[in-house]
Amino acid sequence: MRRAIIAGNWKMNKTPSEAKSLIDHIKPLVADANCEVVVCPPFVCLPAAKTVLENSNIKLGAQNMHWEESGAYTGEVSAPMLKEIGVEYVIIGHSERRQYFAETDDTVNKKVISAFSHELIPIVCVGETLEQREAGKTENVVKMQVEKGLSGLKVDEVRRLIVAYEPIWAIGTGRNATPSDANYVIKFIRDIITGLYGNVADEVRIQYGGSVNAQNAAEILAMPDIDGALVGGASLKAQDFATIVRSC
Ligand code: PGA
DSSP, X not given: OOOOEEEEEOOSOOOHHHHHHHHHXXXXXXXXXXXXXXXXXXXXXXXXXXXXXTTSSEEEEESOOBSSSSSSOTTOOBXXXXXXXXXXXXXXXXXXXXXXXXXXXXXXXXXXXXXXXXXXXXXXXXXXXXXXXXXXOHHHHHHHHHHHHTTTOOHHHHHHOEEEEOOGGGTTSSOOOOHHHHXXXXXXXXXXXXXXXXXXXXXXXEEEESSOOTTTHHHHHTSTTOOEEXXXXXGGSHHHXXXXXXXX
16 A cells, blocks of 8 residues: 655745744644655755754655765755755656756656665656647656656665656646546556566555645545645645645
8 A cells, every 4th residue: 555645845935944934834734644744845944944844744855966976066965965964855857957957867867876875765757748748748758757767776766766747737837637637647657667667666656746736636636546746836835735735
C-alpha cells in the first residue's frame, strides 16, 4: 500500500522569517494528517524551516540541487549540503527549471542518481506542454522523460522514488488536468517504470501537480493511481495547504 504524499513547492517565495511563520501556521493544521507532508522552501529558508519543523510530522524538501558534491559551480548547492541541514526530499527537473534554466533529462538523471547516493529522496517532475498535448504527444514525451530521467537506478532506489506528473499547461494557470486524465497518465508512467524495473514500480509514489487547490484536491486525490500532490500556489496559504493534506 503506497502512502500518499503532499508536498508544497514554495518556488521563489518567502524570506526565512516568513517561512518560519508559515510553517508555524501549517503545523497544528496538519498534525493529524494520515499522509506524508513535505514543505520545500527556497534554499536560504531551509535552516530556519528546519528549526520550526522539529517535533512535527512535516518533512523538509529542497527545490533543486547540483549533481556534484562540491566544486567550481557558482551559485549551486549540493546534496551533502542539503543532507547536513536535515533535508530529506528534493524536487528534481521541475518544468520551470527545465524551461528557464536549461535542465535536460540528462541533468535530471545525474541529479536523481546523486540524490539517492546521498540518501535524499528525489521528487522527479515530468509533464508535457500544451502544444505537445494537443498534438497527441503526451505519452511519447512523458515516456522519454521517465526513461531518460530514471535510467541506471538500483531497484532499492526505485522503491523510494517519487515522481510528480505535472502537465506544464496546468502549472500556475488555474487549469488543472481532469482527475481522470491525470490518473490515465500516472498509470501510464507506472507502466513505464514496470517495464524498466519490474514490480517494484508498484511501490513508487506518483503525485499529480498543476493547479491543485483546496477545492479540487479531494477529487484528484480520490483517483486510484494518484498517490498525492505537488502543490505550488496553494501551498503558500496555510489553510488551503492543510485542506489539501486533509483531503488524502
Ligand atoms: P501550482 O504549481 O500548484 O501553482 O500550479 C505546481 C508546481 O509547479 O509544482
